[in-house]
Amino acid sequence: MLSQTHIDTVKATIPLLASAGTAITEHFYVRMFKHNPELKNVFNMTHQKSGRQPAALFAAIAAYAQNIDKLDVLTDAVMRIAHKHTSFNIQPEQYAIVGHHLIETLRELAPDDFTPEVEEAWTAAYGQLADIFIKVEGELYESRAQKEGGWKDFRRFRVVSKTPESELVTSFVLAPVDGGPVIDYLPGQYLGVKVRPQGSDYDEIRQYSLSTSPNGKTYRISVKRDGEVDAAGVLSHYLHDHVNEGDEIEAMPPAGDFFLQQSDAPVVLISAGVGLTPMQAMLDTLVQQQTQRPVSYLHACIHEGQHSFKEHVKSLQSALNLTVYTWYERAGELKEGEFEGRMDIAAIKSQLPLNDGEFYLCGPLPFMLGIKQQLLDAGVADNQIHYELFGPHQNL
Ligand SMILES: Cc1cc2nc3c(=O)[nH]c(=O)nc-3n(C[C@H](O)[C@H](O)[C@H](O)COP(=O)(O)OP(=O)(O)OC[C@H]3O[C@@H](n4cnc5c(N)ncnc54)[C@H](O)[C@@H]3O)c2cc1C
Ligand code: HEM
CATH class of the missing domain: 3.40.50.80 (Nucleotide-binding domain of ferredoxin-NADP reductase (FNR) module)
Structure with missing residues (x-):
């Protein structure tokens, strides 16, 4: 439980975060990937180059700090991020790693302002946010595992058909290698797909929207060959060029908070x-x-x-x-x-x-x-x- 002093201290240090801006973000990721290179299997390293993901994470932390005394404002954002996290199979113990590098980043970048009180407040505040995510994500994992055709962790799928849909987009139909059924999804949701390209040291995880209605047996994703030759997208090109019928990839259960609402509206x-x-x-x-x-x-x-x-x-x-x-x-x-x-x-x-x-x-x-x-x-x-x-x- 956060004390009022923690809350006041976190709020008082928001300007500090804001003034450091993307420097914090960059420092944080460089630090984390240096000490925990295994996380390169989880994060999209191209997003790190383009700066898009670091910005998203820190925008979330700043929004949290700003709303730390009225957390219900954040419910939608927490659900969206939790859905995304579950498509990467993010686990509770990884929160401690991220939290550690976040605190050390603040210490290294603002040694004078990072007093023991600030450290204590931010450690408690991060812990509270991490607990919220761990709980929501745990519930999502559990509910998907319980459903007909559901599962936990990554499951192996075989490509049973590969069909071009246009010059740039190709569909892949995926069936579980274990021969079992697959969980239904809401139209608009996506799969987290994991592939280790041949010759690469790291797994690549990307999200692909399910591109037809659920049928209980297979999933279909439709992938665009992304980016020009000099900045070719890693996984989309690999899927187009090297993943064929009979090949296997891994996937998390469908996730996502963007889906067709049940109503009578046009x-x-x-x-x-x-x-x-x-x-x-x-x-x-x-x-x-x-x-x-x-x-x-x-x-x-x-x-x-x-x-x-x-x-x-x-x-x-x-x-x-x-x-x-x-x-x-x-x-x-x-x-x-x-x-x-x-x-x-x-x-x-x-x-x-x-x-x-x-x-x-x-x-x-x-x-x-x-x-x-x-x-x-x-x-x-x-x-x-x-x-x-x-x-x-x-x-x-
Ligand atoms: C919820 C969700 C649903 C999605 N659904 C679909 C879908 O249905 N179909 C689909 O095709 N995609 C979908 N995507 C996008 C997909 O997840 C991937 O992001 C996309 O396939 C590109 O991945 P990649 O590995 O090919 O490219 P990455 O290697 O991740 O590169 C991403 C982009 O960065 C560019 N890039 C490469 N190098 C650099 C650099 N140095 N600096 C800056 N930019 C660089 C690449 O050209 C590419 O355009 C979805 C994403 C999300 C989040
Ligand atoms: C309280 C801590 C955390 C916060 C506030 C947070 C916040 C975010 C946000 C805002 C996004 C972007 C979501 C979107 O695109 O909709 C994101 C994505 C992501 N997060 Fe977290 N996160 C936290 C912890 C973690 C942990 C512990 C891990 C695992 C080590 C992790 C891994 C990821 C990954 C892999 C992505 C997708 C990155 C990408 O697309 O490049 N996050 N997170």
Whole structure:
């Protein structure tokens, strides 16, 4: 239990954290990977290079410090992070390692300000936050293990089919090597996938959204070949180039707090590029549910050659009350519902359920920022908008 003195001391040192900024973050990770190189098997080392993950972790710690006396403000963020952590199989004992390096980082970077009182307060505060995560994550692990087809830790899967969906995206269907069933998931959730590329010293763990409705036997993920030749994404290229039918990979049970809500409200799915994968799971599930809900699907991509699942989505129009709009940055001959250029909500706003719809967004960060603003400008309320980012989370 934190004392009032701990709380006051943590709050008083927020400016110290803020002034040190990313220096703390960088120092922390360099320190942690030097002393605990085994954690390179857990963290995405490319995110370390690009600085995105370090920023996410420290934004979370700063938000925690700011809200340390009203923790209920953090519930949604804690759930989101806990879901992400469980897709990496983060374990309680790893919290002590992270906590140790966090405290030592503060000591090394601000030796004069890091008095015994500050150390005691931050140690207690971190301990409280760690306990919250350990409890929530423990419950998530346990509930997934209990469900039909559920499991704990990484489970081995065999690739039973590998199918190109467009120039850049390939689907992999995965079946458990043990032959058992698999747990159902909510459409929009993702798998944590682990692979050790041949010749590499470290495991790579990445998240991939499940790209069709649950069937109890297999999972399908659809992976984009990410990044240009000089900065090729490690695992997506490896999956495309070296993982074939018959090969094995490992996966954690489905996780994630971005999923289609159970309701009667009209649904608007909005994606760009490979951000269409969770939308496929939602569309296929809506078909399975034989829903009467009006569904609009807005998708943007560079050109038709990169438009995955185009024919599949078209085929769903006979089973769903579905209207499809597509934007191509480079268009050929435009058909009905197709536009050239960037997605423009204003162009179709009269046909969208702006007041009572549920809006689901997934795509690159600049796209999401732009579309969210367009939706707000069109009169959609913030709480109607749900979104997923394919990388370290950031508030839009
Ligand atoms: C919840 C969630 C769901 C996801 N669902 C999907 C999905 O359905 N389909 C899908 O394809 N992806 C999905 N992703 C993204 C996926 O997890 C991976 O991030 C993606 O495949 C890239 O991984 P990688 O190993 O290929 O690239 P990484 O090696 O992790 O590199 C990431 C990016 O950094 C760039 N990069 C490389 N070197 C540098 C450098 N030095 N500095 C800066 N940048 C660099 C790479 O080009 C690449 O674009 C999802 C992510 C999340 C969090
Ligand atoms: C109280 C302590 C911790 C806090 C506040 C915290 C916070 C965060 C946040 C905010 C993210 C980004 C989540 C997102 O993208 O939605 C994240 C991701 C992650 N965390 Fe934690 N975390 C903590 C402890 C740990 C521990 C103990 C480990 C394991 C050693 C860990 C491993 C990871 C990994 C691997 C990721 C994903 C990194 C990536 O995508 O590059 N975290 N954490």
